[in-house]
Amino acid sequence: MNLTRRSLGLLGAGALLARPALAATTWPGDRPIMVIVPYPPGGGVDQMARMILPAVQRHLPGATFVVENRPGAGSQIGMEAAFNARPDGYTLGAVSSPALMTIPFERPVRYKVNELSYIANVVDDPGGLWVNKDSPIRDLADLLARAKKEPGMLSLGTTGIGSDDHLLMLLVEEAVPGARFSHVPFNGAAPLQTAVLGGHLDLGCFNVSEGLPGFRDGRFRCLAQGGAERDPSLPEVPTLKEQGVSVVATAQRGIVGPPGLPEEMQRKLTAAFAAALADPQFLADAKRAGLPVQGAVGAQYREAVLGLDGKLQDMWARKPWRDQ
Numbered sequence: 001m002n003l004t005r006r007s008l009g010l011l012g013a014g015a016l017l018a019r020p021a022l023a024a025t026t027w028p029g030d031r032p033i034m035v036i037v038p039y040p041p042g043g044g045v046d047q048m049a050r051m052i053l054p055a056v057q058r059h060l061p062g063a064t065f066v067v068e069n070r071p072g073a074g075s076q077i078g079m080e081a082a083f084n085a086r087p088d089g090y091t092l093g094a095v096s097s098p099a100l101m102t103i104p105f106e107r108p109v110r111y112k113v114n115e116l117s118y119i120a121n122v123v124d125d126p127g128g129l130w131v132n133k134d135s136p137i138r139d140l141a142d143l144l145a146r147a148k149k150e151p152g153m154l155s156l157g158t159t160g161i162g163s164d165d166h167l168l169m170l171l172v173e174e175a176v177p178g179a180r181f182s183h184v185p186f187n188g189a190a191p192l193q194t195a196v197l198g199g200h201l202d203l204g205c206f207n208v209s210e211g212l213p214g215f216r217d218g219r220f221r222c223l224a225q226g227g228a229e230r231d232p233s234l235p236e237v238p239t240l241k242e243q244g245v246s247v248v249a250t251a252q253r254g255i256v257g258p259p260g261l262p263e264e265m266q267r268k269l270t271a272a273f274a275a276a277l278a279d280p281q282f283l284a285d286a287k288r289a290g291l292p293v294q295g296a297v298g299a300q301y302r303e304a305v306l307g308l309d310g311k312l313q314d315m316w317a318r319k320p321w322r323d324q
Contacts, residue, residue: 027089027265029062035255036085037094038078040071042190043159044125044210048253049094051285052122055276060268071187074160076103083111087260089269092119097252101309102162105316113309117261118302120273121254124294125207126227127168128237130220132197140223140243143203144179151180154202157192160185162321165205168226168249170319175245196220207251208234212290226250233290252294252308254301270298 035053039045046069053065070078079100082093093116101113129143137143147154158165166183173179184201186192189210196204197219208231214220215234222237226249230239240247255273257266276282277295286293296304315321 028060028064028268031090032064032066033090033092034066034068035092035094036078036082037067037069038071038075038082039069039096039159040188040190041069043188044123044207044251045075045094045096045253047209047289048122048291049255051289051291052255052273052276052282055279055282056272058279059275060272063272074103074162074185074187075099076107076109079103080110082256083116083258085258087117087258087262089257089261089265091258092269093256093258095254095256096164097254097305098167098308098312099160099163099251100305101312102167102316102321105312106162106321112259114306115259116302117257117259117266118298118305119255119257119266119269120277120298121252121294121296121301121304122273122277123209123251123253123292125209125251125253125292126225126231126239127165127205127249127251128208128211128225128234129168129172129203129205129223130196130211130214131203131223132199133218133221134199135203135221137203137223140240140245143223144176144245147179147181148176151178152182154181155184156181157184157186157195157201157204159189159192159206160187164207164249164251166321167315168247169205170315170321171247171249172240172245174319175247193220209290209292231290231292233292252304254296266298273297 035049037046037049049067057063070081085091103109131137156169169181189206192204192206195201208225211220212233215222224240224243225231225237226240228248274297
């Protein structure tokens with residue numbers, strides 16, 4: 001599915017969804033709601049936002065949405081902008097965890113994970129290990145043998161230090177004694193995939209939904225996926241666990257608001273996202289795109305994020321990713 005040609009016109013940074021004919025005179029109808037995506041266009045968070053927002057618009061009378069990409073510093077710039085926005089319902093953020101939680105471990109940030117207004121998680125996307133179609137690396141066993149024979153010689157790209165992709169790499173190194181990769185961080189999945197396809201990296205670590213189009217047209221091969229079970233959109237590729245590597249690593253992508261978002265606004269937003277997550281048109285679009293929908297709204301989403309934050313604290317104490 002070509003997301004850049006959606007009928008509602010989410011065509012690029014700052015693209016505006018079509019305004020309903022009859023808009024309310026107060027929130028959310030008096031001006032568009034901006035959703036900050038802290039990554040470049042074309043990656044998993046960008047895809048999630050552009051796919052769910054038209055469905056949310058159908059269930060939030062009067063609302064229109066603007067998507068604005070603000071990449072930089074591994075998503076820190078965009079997340080800080082969303083956190084520090086006025087809590088008036090007109091600025092939201094599209095975020096990915098664990099990146100949301102990992103960045104504050106390694107450097108000062110101008111946001112606090114536990115103070116965000118949690119609206120809805122949309123997807124839970126398994127990580128994957130990918131090579132281009134011409135790579136001499138045959139399969140996961142071959143990859144790990146090479147990584148143990150010459151530790152640090154294989155270049156592995158991720159979407160940034162502390163990203164879910166980076167953590168997957170570190171967990172694989174931890175689970176396979178002697179295996180080590182040379183980490184190359186990128187600012188998003190789109191430039192990372194370009195580097196893998198161009199042969200500038202030995203392999204890339206990015207999510208199943210991000211690699212699926214290239215897998216389907218033969219540009220990529222997937223050596224393993226990081227879910228607890230095989231993703232239905234990629235049933236032919238075994239998980240890491242199936243191949244003897246006891247690692248599960250996924251990315252949760254959702255929508256948050258700044259601290260202090262008025263209770264009534266948050267209630268309307270969570271209700272609209274809950275309806276959108278059950279919307280047959282959205283679910284059909286998501287299935288065609290290979291988007292692994294796993295919805296959670298409000299308090300449930302918040303609890304999931306903060307629960308993962310505790311596990312990441314243990315990992316940081318064991319293997320600080322800033323130094324890897």
